[in-house]
Amino acid sequence: MTERSTREVILDAARPLFAERGFNGTTIRDVAEAAGVSPALVMKLTGSKAELFQAAAPDSPGLAEAVRHDEPVGYRMVRAVVERRDSDDYEFWAVAPFLVREATDPAVARARTSERVVGRIAALIGDRSAGTARSQMVVTLLLGLAGSLRTFEMLPPDVIPSATLIETYGRLVQAVVDDPEL
Incomplete structure (x- = not known):
């Protein structure tokens, strides 16, 4: 079994936060804390908050x-x-x-x-x-x-x-x- 990448850990931490709190109610700091990494690393690996949200969003747009x-x-x-x-x-x-x-x-x-x-x-x-x-x-x-x-x-x-x-x-x-x- 392969170890998950740090980006995957961040996305997995972000999904429930965005689902529970929405885009505006979730901060990069919240995601970083849940993933056990620094906010700077979250930004480095995901770009912007919008890109993080898009990457963490369900693959299917409600279909x-x-x-x-x-x-x-x-x-x-x-x-x-x-x-x-x-x-x-x-x-x-x-x-x-x-x-x-x-x-x-x-x-x-x-x-x-x-x-x-x-x-x-x-x-x-x-x-x-x-x-x-x-x-x-x-x-x-x-x-x-x-x-x-x-x-x-x-x-x-x-x-x-x-x-x-x-x-x-x-x-x-x-x-x-x-x-x-x-």
Whole structure:
């Protein structure tokens, strides 16, 4: 068995902290303490806090829930975002734009994140469109939904019930998924 690298130890220490406290509630010092290393070493091995968060974030941007087969995929993706909002779980879609903006090299972070999420959506929905346009539109819709729900706290359950939000917004996402013209 091989010994884990210091970077892996740092990422393993960061995951539960970010999951429990979120991006803003977790400091580099917290991660360093949990990993048993210095804050300077955390920064040296991970770059910025945003890059650490991105590296420690789950590999799947909240798409695992979308593999259920009890409803169309567009509705399932929306349901996952709304249910994470309702349970105050980590939401990749809400933090992804901030991670890109705060990265040491935003262009590289943008390309890496886009490739990762568009590729996964394309595989999930069977998108073979030119430039994976349908998948890019789905990503745009999910980013908008998550940002609106989390950052701006729009459409809270007392304004629109979660089931109604899932039905209405799910229909929008599903229309893109099913659109043969894209």
